[in-house]
Amino acid sequence: MRLEEISFRFDTAPTLAGVSLKVPAGAFVSILGPSGCGKTTLVKIVAGYLKPLAGRVLLHDTDITNVPPGKRNTGMVFQNLALFPHLSARGNVAFGLEARGLPSSEIHQRVEAMLDQVGLKPDERNRQPGNLSGGQQQRVALARALVIQPSLLMLDEPLSNLDSHLRDQMRGLIRQVQRDTGVTTMMVTHDPEEAMAMSDLIAVMNQGTIVEVGTGRDLYQRPRSAFVARFLGLANIVDGSVIGHRPGSSLLVRPECLVINGEGVPFAGIGKVINSEFFGADVLVTVVLGNTQVLVRGRPNIMPQPGTEVRVSAMPGTIHELPADGES
Amino acid sequence: MTLLRASIAILLPTLLLVVGGTAAGAILTVRMSLHAPGAGAGLFEPGSVSLSSWASMGDAHHRGIVLTTILAGWGVSLLSTAIGALLALLAVPFAGLRFMGVMVLILAPRLSGVIASLFGLQRLLPRGWIGSLIAETWLLVPYSTLILVIALRGIDPHLVPAARGLGASRWQVLRWIIWPLSLPAVALTLQLGWVWGLGAFLGPLFLGGPDQSTLAFEIHHEAFDLGRWPRAAAEGVVLMVLTASAMAAGSWRPRP
Incomplete structure (x- = not known):
C-alpha cells in the first residue's frame, strides 16, 4: 500500500499536508500521533470514507483514490467497533459475505472458521453485541473485518476502550491473527507502547504530516527529533x-x-x-x-x-x- | 429522598390527572350511553336506564361508520408513516442549521395552525374519502416525521460506513441496517397514526363527503346537531373500544 502526497482540508477534520507512506505487503504499520494530528483522517482516506484534496492511494500498484469503500477490499475496525446491534455475532461476521452474495454454505464455513480464529466460543456466537463483553465484541469486530479477506486491514484505535488487562490480551490476539492471515495492517493509535509492541513499522504523525517512519526500536532509541523522542516515552x-x-x-x-x-x-x-x-x-x-x-x-x-x-x-x-x- | 421517590412525587399528580381524567371520562360516557334519550329540551332522561341507544349500534348505518373509521385509522397510519419515513430519510443527512431549517419546513403545517392548513387544503383537494384521508395525514405527518427523525439520528453514525465498507449497497444498508434499527419507531408511528385516524374529525369535517362520516364526526353530529347525547355516548364507547384495541394491538410483541 502506498500513499503519495495526500493532502486534505475540511472544517470538521484535521488537515493533512502532503502525506506519503509506503507499507510493505504483510507488514503491520502503526500511525502514531497525538489527538487531532490527522491520523484518523488519513485512515478514512485510505478506507475511502474521505476524498483527499490531492494525492493518490495505491493498493497493489492500483490507484484506488476514487474507488468507493465497499469496492476497495479493505477491512476496517472502527474505534467504537460499529457492530450491528440487531445482529448476532455470527450475523455481524457474515454481513460482508452476504453483501457479496456468496452461497450460504460458504458463508457459514468462513464465518465459523473466522470466529474460531479469533477465539469466540460457540455459545457466544448467537449473542447480540449488547450481550457480549468488550473483549468478545472486539473479537467479533476483528472477525468481521477479516472474514472478507481484505487486501488491507485498518484498525482505528481498536484497543482504546478496553481496560489494561484486556488490552494486553487483545494486543496479542490481533498480532497473532495478523501474522496468521498475513494481511497488511494499518493501525491508528495514540499509545506509543501499543504501537511499539505490535508494529513492524511506526509512522509518527504531527500536525498533519508524517514526521518520522521507522521500527519501534529505532524511533525509541534513535529518534531524529525531540518531538518523536518525547512522544514515544519519557x-x-x-x-x-x-x-x-x-x-x-x-x-x-x-x-x-x-x-x-x-x-x-x-x-x-x-x-x-x-x-x-x-x-x-x-x-x-x-x-x-x-x-x-x-x-x-x-x-x-x-x-x-x-x-x-x-x-x-x-x-x-x-x-x-x-x-x-x-x-x- | 432518593431520586426514584422524587421522580414519583413529581410525576404522581400528572399520572393521577391522566388516569383519573381518562377513567372518569370513560365511566361518565358509559353511564350516559345507558340513559334514555331526553324528551324535549333535556339531553337525557335523568335517572333512567335504557339500552335504546345501543340498539342502533348494530344497524347498517353504524356498521358503515365503524368500517369507515377503521379504514381511516389504517389509511392515516400507513400514509403518515410512509410519508414520515421519506421525509425523515431526507432530513437526517443534514446537519446543524440546515437540519434545523429542514425540520422547520416539515413542522410548518403544525406551526401554521390546523384550521388555516385545512382551509388551504379545502381549496386544493376534492371533498370525499381521499381528501379527508389526506387532510388527516397532513395533520399527523409532522409528528410521525419527528419520531422517525429522532430514531434515525439515534442510530450509530458509524454503522452505515461500516456496512458500506463491507461491500453493502445503499439498498442493502437500508434493508439490513436502517430498517431493522428503526422498526420500533416505525411501529410507534403506525400505532400513533392508527389511533389518530380512528379519531378523525377535522378531515371529514373540512374535506369529507356525505358518505365519509367517521365515529368522531358522528358523535359530534348526534350530540350537537341532534341533541341525542345517550346515542353519541354509545358511539363514544364504541370509539373507545376501537382505540383501546388499536393500542393493545400496537403494544403487542411476540414472545422471544
Missing part, C-alpha cells in the same frame, strides 16, 4: 553535542538508561532527589543535576527519598544525539 533531553559534531544539537537519554548509585558505570554527576514515584515494576526518580532536572527509572527496591543526594550515571552507548535540525 525522555531526558539536554543541550549538548558529541565532540567533533555540529554544535547546537541536543542529547537524549532515556530514564531507564540512567542509574542511581550504580556500580561499574561511568560517573555522570551528583544530584539531589526532588521526587520519587512508585509504579510497582519500577520507580521514577526526579533528580536535579546542576541546573537540569533528569528522570531516572530504577528498580522498585531502590527508592531514594526526596532531599537525598545521589550519584547518577548513564549506561554506556545509551546517549543519542538528536540532529540539530530536529524539531524541538
Whole structure:
C-alpha cells in the first residue's frame, strides 16, 4: 500500500499536508500521533470514507483514490467497533459475505472458521453485541473485518476502550491473527507502547504530516527529533553535542538508561532527589543535576527519598544525539 | 429522598390527572350511553336506564361508520408513516442549521395552525374519502416525521460506513441496517397514526363527503346537531373500544 502526497482540508477534520507512506505487503504499520494530528483522517482516506484534496492511494500498484469503500477490499475496525446491534455475532461476521452474495454454505464455513480464529466460543456466537463483553465484541469486530479477506486491514484505535488487562490480551490476539492471515495492517493509535509492541513499522504523525517512519526500536532509541523522542516515552533531553559534531544539537537519554548509585558505570554527576514515584515494576526518580532536572527509572527496591543526594550515571552507548535540525 | 421517590412525587399528580381524567371520562360516557334519550329540551332522561341507544349500534348505518373509521385509522397510519419515513430519510443527512431549517419546513403545517392548513387544503383537494384521508395525514405527518427523525439520528453514525465498507449497497444498508434499527419507531408511528385516524374529525369535517362520516364526526353530529347525547355516548364507547384495541394491538410483541 502506498500513499503519495495526500493532502486534505475540511472544517470538521484535521488537515493533512502532503502525506506519503509506503507499507510493505504483510507488514503491520502503526500511525502514531497525538489527538487531532490527522491520523484518523488519513485512515478514512485510505478506507475511502474521505476524498483527499490531492494525492493518490495505491493498493497493489492500483490507484484506488476514487474507488468507493465497499469496492476497495479493505477491512476496517472502527474505534467504537460499529457492530450491528440487531445482529448476532455470527450475523455481524457474515454481513460482508452476504453483501457479496456468496452461497450460504460458504458463508457459514468462513464465518465459523473466522470466529474460531479469533477465539469466540460457540455459545457466544448467537449473542447480540449488547450481550457480549468488550473483549468478545472486539473479537467479533476483528472477525468481521477479516472474514472478507481484505487486501488491507485498518484498525482505528481498536484497543482504546478496553481496560489494561484486556488490552494486553487483545494486543496479542490481533498480532497473532495478523501474522496468521498475513494481511497488511494499518493501525491508528495514540499509545506509543501499543504501537511499539505490535508494529513492524511506526509512522509518527504531527500536525498533519508524517514526521518520522521507522521500527519501534529505532524511533525509541534513535529518534531524529525531540518531538518523536518525547512522544514515544519519557525522555531526558539536554543541550549538548558529541565532540567533533555540529554544535547546537541536543542529547537524549532515556530514564531507564540512567542509574542511581550504580556500580561499574561511568560517573555522570551528583544530584539531589526532588521526587520519587512508585509504579510497582519500577520507580521514577526526579533528580536535579546542576541546573537540569533528569528522570531516572530504577528498580522498585531502590527508592531514594526526596532531599537525598545521589550519584547518577548513564549506561554506556545509551546517549543519542538528536540532529540539530530536529524539531524541538 | 432518593431520586426514584422524587421522580414519583413529581410525576404522581400528572399520572393521577391522566388516569383519573381518562377513567372518569370513560365511566361518565358509559353511564350516559345507558340513559334514555331526553324528551324535549333535556339531553337525557335523568335517572333512567335504557339500552335504546345501543340498539342502533348494530344497524347498517353504524356498521358503515365503524368500517369507515377503521379504514381511516389504517389509511392515516400507513400514509403518515410512509410519508414520515421519506421525509425523515431526507432530513437526517443534514446537519446543524440546515437540519434545523429542514425540520422547520416539515413542522410548518403544525406551526401554521390546523384550521388555516385545512382551509388551504379545502381549496386544493376534492371533498370525499381521499381528501379527508389526506387532510388527516397532513395533520399527523409532522409528528410521525419527528419520531422517525429522532430514531434515525439515534442510530450509530458509524454503522452505515461500516456496512458500506463491507461491500453493502445503499439498498442493502437500508434493508439490513436502517430498517431493522428503526422498526420500533416505525411501529410507534403506525400505532400513533392508527389511533389518530380512528379519531378523525377535522378531515371529514373540512374535506369529507356525505358518505365519509367517521365515529368522531358522528358523535359530534348526534350530540350537537341532534341533541341525542345517550346515542353519541354509545358511539363514544364504541370509539373507545376501537382505540383501546388499536393500542393493545400496537403494544403487542411476540414472545422471544
